[in-house]
Amino acid sequence: xxxxxxxxxxxxxxxxxxxxxxxxxxxxxxxxxxxxxxxxxxxxxxxxxxxxxxxxxxxxxxxxxxxxxxxxxxxxxxxxxxxxxxxxxxxxxxxxxxxxxxxxxxxxxxxxxxxxxxxxxxxxxxxxxxxxxxxxxxxxxxxxxxxxxxxxxxxxxxxxxxxxxxxxxxxxxxxxxxxxxxxxxxxxxxxxxxxxxxxxxxxxxxxxxxxxxxxxxxxxxxxxxxxxxxxxxxxxxxxxxxxxxxxxxxxxxxxxxxxxxxxxxxxxxxxxxx
Numbered sequence: 001x002x003x004x005x006x007x008x009x010x011x012x013x014x015x016x017x018x019x020x021x022x023x024x025x026x027x028x029x030x031x032x033x034x035x036x037x038x039x040x041x042x043x044x045x046x047x048x049x050x051x052x053x054x055x056x057x058x059x060x061x062x063x064x065x066x067x068x069x070x071x072x073x074x075x076x077x078x079x080x081x082x083x084x085x086x087x088x089x090x091x092x093x094x095x096x097x098x099x100x101x102x103x104x105x106x107x108x109x110x111x112x113x114x115x116x117x118x119x120x121x122x123x124x125x126x127x128x129x130x131x132x133x134x135x136x137x138x139x140x141x142x143x144x145x146x147x148x149x150x151x152x153x154x155x156x157x158x159x160x161x162x163x164x165x166x167x168x169x170x171x172x173x174x175x176x177x178x179x180x181x182x183x184x185x186x187x188x189x190x191x192x193x194x195x196x197x198x199x200x201x202x203x204x205x206x207x208x209x210x211x212x213x214x215x216x217x218x219x220x221x222x223x224x225x226x227x228x229x230x231x232x233x234x235x236x237x238x239x240x241x242x243x244x245x246x247x248x249x250x251x252x253x254x255x256x257x258x259x260x261x262x263x264x265x266x267x268x269x270x271x272x273x274x
Contacts, residue, residue, distance in 0.1 A: 001132040005090045005141045006068040007040050007231070008167075011210050016225040019070070019212070021236040023047070025054035031061035033237050040068040042233065045084070046075070046095055052083060056124070059088045063128055070143070076102055078109040082118055085110065088128035091143030093170050093212075098152040100159035107165035110144040112136075115165055143167040145212065148200055149175035157200065161207035168210035168231065171200055186216030186235075201228050 007017050020038035022030055025048070033041055041062055043055050050058070055071065062069045071084040072093040081092050094106045108116035112135035126133040129141070144165060149172035153160065161169065173193065174184040182190050188197065197213070204211040205228065212231030215221040216239075221232040234240070253260055 002129040002134075002137045002141050003132075004066075004068075005143065006066065007070070007091060007143060008141065010039060011168075011230055016229065017212075017231040018221070019231055019233040020067075021214075021233045022058065023049060023236040023238045025050045025058070027057040027061040029237055030058035031064060034062045034065040034067045038067055040070050040091075040231075042070040042072055042093060043084075043089070044072045044236070045080070046072050048072075048236070052080070052087070055084065056087050059124070059128070063088065069128075070145075072147075076106060078105070078117075081106070081109040085118065085142060086121055086123035086125050088124040090128075090141060091145060091167075093145045093147060095147045095172065096149060096153075096175075097146035097160060097169075098150055099156050100163055103146050103160045103163040103166055106146055107144045107163060110142055111139045111165055115139055145170050147172050149173075150179040152179075154196060154199070157203040158207070161203050161209050166209060168212055169200065169204055170212040170231070171197060171214065173197070173214060186214060187220040198227075 010017050017039045020033050020036065020041045022033060022041055022043045030041065043050055043058055045055060059069050068090050069088060070091040070093060071089040072095065073080050073084060076094050076097065084092065092110055097103050097106060109118055110116060112118045112120060120135060125138065129138065145168040146160060146166060147170045173186055173188045176196060177188060177190065177193050178184045180192060180196065182193050188194060201211050210230045213224050213229045214233045215224060216235055218234060221234055224232055250260065
C-alpha cells in the first residue's frame, strides 16, 4: 500500500482541504510550513521563485511530516509534470486548462498506462510512496487538477469537468477576473466573478469533481469552504511573512511614536495574485 494521499482521504470523507502555498525556493521554509497544520502544501513552480532543483529538497523537507505534497507546474507540458511526479509530488495543479483536449492531456501525463501515458521510472516517487508503490497504486493515488481561469474555460466547463480521470479543478481568481474584464485579485467579491465561481462550483459538483480555490485571507477561505469548495489555499508563505512582518514593524513604530520609513510600503508580494 502506498503512502496515504491526505487530500484524497479528506475528499472521500466529504471534507475540505486546507492547503498551504510555497513560493520561496527554500527547504527550510517548506519544512517550517509543513509544521503549521496544513493538510497539503503546493510548491508553485509557475509563479513562485522555484525551479526543479529547488523543488526537490523542498519535497524532501515536506516529507518529514504527514502533509501531502502538491505542485503547480508552469504550463501543460508533460515533461515537467512527469518530472515533478517522479520527485515525489502526489498531485499536479496545471494552469490555463481551457478545453476537454487539454484536460485529457493533463490526466494522461499524470497517469500510467493504460489510463495515461506517464513514463515509468523508479525515482523518488517510489521512495516517497513506499514499498507499496506501483503504477496501479500510483494511478489511484496521484491527483490531476486542472486550473479554471479564463472565459474560454467557462464556456467549456461541462466538457472539462467530465474528463475521465480528472480529480479536481482549481480556480485562479485573478486570471479569471482579468479574462472577464474585471480586477485581478484574490477574495473576489465582484458580482460578475462571484457568479462565475458559483457556476464553476455547481458544474464541479454535478460531475463529481472536487473544486479548489486560491484565497487571500482565512476568513474568505472559511466562507468558500462553507459554500462548497473542497480545497482552499491561503495566500503564500511569502505573502504571510510580508504581511506579518509589515504589521509587526508598523506596531512597534506606532507604539514608540516613530515615523514609518518611505520604503515600508507593502510590497507586491504581500498581495499575491494567483
